[in-house]
Amino acid sequence: MAVEITKSSILSGLICTSPAAILFGEVRYDVDVRKGDIAVPEKSLSGKVALVTGAAKRIGRSVALRLAEEGADVIVNYRHSKDAAEEVVAQITAMGRRAAAIQGDVAKRADVGALLAAVDSDFGRLDILVNNAGMFFPAKFEDLTEEEWDTILEVNLKSQFLCSQVATRLLRQSGAGRIINFASLGGLLAWPAYTHYCVSKAGVIMLTRCLARALAPEITVNAIAPGTISFPGDAPELAEDFIRRAPLARTGGPEDIEDAVVFLAKSPFVTGQVIVVDGGRTLT
Ligand SMILES: NC(=O)c1ccc[n+]([C@@H]2O[C@H](COP(=O)([O-])OP(=O)(O)OC[C@H]3O[C@@H](n4cnc5c(N)ncnc54)[C@H](OP(=O)(O)O)[C@@H]3O)[C@@H](O)[C@H]2O)c1
Numbered sequence: 001m002a003v004e005i006t007k008s009s010i011l012s013g014l015i016c017t018s019p020a021a022i023l024f025g026e027v028r029y030d031v032d033v034r035k036g037d038i039a040v041p042e043k044s045l046s047g048k049v050a051l052v053t054g055a056a057k058r059i060g061r062s063v064a065l066r067l068a069e070e071g072a073d074v075i076v077n078y079r080h081s082k083d084a085a086e087e088v089v090a091q092i093t094a095m096g097r098r099a100a101a102i103q104g105d106v107a108k109r110a111d112v113g114a115l116l117a118a119v120d121s122d123f124g125r126l127d128i129l130v131n132n133a134g135m136f137f138p139a140k141f142e143d144l145t146e147e148e149w150d151t152i153l154e155v156n157l158k159s160q161f162l163c164s165q166v167a168t169r170l171l172r173q174s175g176a177g178r179i180i181n182f183a184s185l186g187g188l189l190a191w192p193a194y195t196h197y198c199v200s201k202a203g204v205i206m207l208t209r210c211l212a213r214a215l216a217p218e219i220t221v222n223a224i225a226p227g228t229i230s231f232p233g234d235a236p237e238l239a240e241d242f243i244r245r246a247p248l249a250r251t252g253g254p255e256d257i258e259d260a261v262v263f264l265a266k267s268p269f270v271t272g273q274v275i276v277v278d279g280g281r282t283l284t
């Protein structure tokens with residue numbers, strides 16, 4: 001028997017009751033549930049559990065939804081945006097996946113401990129950690145306060161250290177753990193009005209490289225460095241400047257970032273790398 005499967009049949013979890021050949025595009029999968037096969041493409045994230053920090057809105061939200069589309073159950077961490085986080089959870093559960101919104105300030109060890117304890121007790125495993133939560137604001141160097149410096153280093157860098165460290169036990173148990181950190185072009189280019197931000201994101205890149213060695217071979221650790229990713233309501237100045245400089249002459253959309261996250265979530269032989277998703281902006 002040959003069954004042509006569609007995206008929606010994958011999302012709803014197609015199960016065959018007798019041996020079958022499944023055609024996915026031009027690829028044929030022979031499945032037999034009586035031997036324990038499940039009728040989804042090998043590269044699906046079905047059965048995986050993902051935690052996305054700062055996932056109520058914008059990039060984190062789109063990544064959480066995309067991971068669910070790819071088959072994963074998803075924990076949606078948020079700090080202040082409870083209603084938006086619950087909306088993301090509702091969208092994920094409507095796809096037939098499990099999801100939960102869990103509040104927590106990922107720059108605080110106690111909150112991170114409680115977050116991972118909830119993941120363990122409610123989901124029983126963790127396969128993918130996406131360290132997305134972050135903060136971005138300008139400050140002229142002479143005026144940059146110690147408090148602003150500490151805040152951005154804590155939210156952008158220390159949070160990724162804490163979440164990765166506390167999640168290590170569960171990710172190791174997964175057998176194929178993935179950590180995906182959010183860096184930025186600001187970690188590669190020197191922006192004088194964003195010294196604090198650039199230093200925090202450069203730190204993310206080195207954290208990624210060190211953790212890739214420290215946590216191998218059970219866990220891969222990679223980073224994504226987005227260029228300007230536009231959302232409705234963003235101030236137009238940053239986008240205009242980016243478009244003028246980027247060879248591909250546009251800002252990125254959330255789908256550009258989602259694709260990179262999914263690639264890293266599925267890749268068993270890539271670690272310690274930074275994928276720059278910037279329309280070529282760093283070439284200029
Ligand atoms: N957008 C871009 O163009 C761009 C470019 C380069 C890099 N990036 C990086 O990509 C990631 C996502 O970008 P974005 O623009 O979507 O980010 P964003 O809107 O600035 O922030 C995303 C979320 O982070 C959460 N957050 C902040 N501090 C937190 C904390 N201490 N604990 C838990 N959550 C916290 C917030 O959650 P609540 O709303 O719940 O408080 C917020 O919704 C960030 O790491 C950012 O630096 C983005």
